[in-house]
């Protein structure tokens with residue numbers, strides 16, 4: 001329950017930690033910054049309750065003003081702190097060195113986490129149904145320069161380096177990318193934007209730079225897979241903060257570096273909303289491939305693979321299953337297959353309970369239609385149309 005007392009206490013704690021830091025005339029320590037941020041958050045969390053009370057309006061104004069000043073000071077402190085750390089070589093105190101080491105170590109850990117070392121965990125290309133055009137285009141981009149290097153040397157055409165896969169969710173973009181890496185036996189770095197965003201300003205840029213340094217220094221063919229690239233490379237806008245802008249700029253610089261290098265590194269990105277991407281990024285993707293919903297043949301192949309070991313009555317063919325699931329994504333079909341397999345398992349369990357192991361009841365069309373009607377497609381027609389008109 002919010003009382004004036006708790007409010008004043010929280011506010012004074014917030015100010016106290018800030019005053020201690022400011023009065024020393026130095027950049028606040030990292031611990032103090034954390035402390036101040038946490039205190040400010042606790043004050044901010046009780047603000048809505050204050051707002052509800054008219055009489056406390058002026059108190060609220062004071063708190064807001066105080067928070068604004070404190071936040072600004074904290075940001076300055078953080079910037080100063082990072083600037084100091086950036087002058088890596090000139091650092092002399094063991095305390096600072098320790099902090100730098102911990103940043104370097106966490107950068108290293110983050111980079112190591114991006115490398116998929118267990119290639120066997122990736123799907124096989126034959127596990128990916130349909131997407132014929134996408135498979136061919138990716139293999140052409142990755143394999144042909146290795147098989148026919150002389151052609152690429154003679155002509156002034158350089159192989160594609162940056163490919164964008166776009167399409168509705170659950171259509172196999174991530175799975176396809178992993179399968180391609182496994183097929184060509186490339187080193188596979190898979191990163192999502194959250195891996196690249198560090199809450200410490202300056203650290204995200206360094207992380208991106210280090211990643212490209214490592215990958216480009218590598219002789220082996222490598223693939224960097226940047227998933228959900230839209231959250232990192234959205235159109236720039238005037239309200240964007242500096243940190244975001246710097247991350248984007250660094251990424252653009254590194255992509256250009258990749259494109260002008262002689263290494264065998266490919267960047268494959270995936271997105272559900274290509275229309276939100278910054279034009280500067282879009283321009284860098286030499287090939288944009290639409291990954292759409294599976295067609296009837298692909299749906300048939302998916303059911304055949306996923307329900308290979310599930311017995312169903314003879315009237316339930318893969319063709320029939322495909323015909324009643326138009327509009328379902330690959331992921332929808334995976335989930336539906338699980339449901340069907342479980343429904344069949346329940347029949348088995350029921351028979352076992354009454355000790356009847358001789359009659360095997362198989363799911364019929366009606367029962368399967370019932371299951372399908374409870375799992376409608378997750379991607380709307382309207383959304384698909386949006387992709388199709390973007391793709392053409």
Ligand SMILES: Nc1ncnc2c1ncn2[C@@H]1O[C@H](COP(=O)(O)OP(=O)(O)OP(=O)(O)O)[C@@H](O)[C@H]1O
Nearest residue numbers: 127128129168169170171172173174175330331334
């Ligand atoms: N064409 C396909 N062939 C085989 N499996 C597929 C296909 N499409 C989807 N799947 C399966 O559906 C699941 C989800 O696929 P995946 O994560 O690759 O989709 P995505 O397009 O990357 O989705 P998102 O846009 O949400 O990231 C995976 O288990 C994948 O194997």
Ligand SMILES: [Mg+2]
Nearest residue numbers: 173174227270
């Ligand atoms: Mg994905």
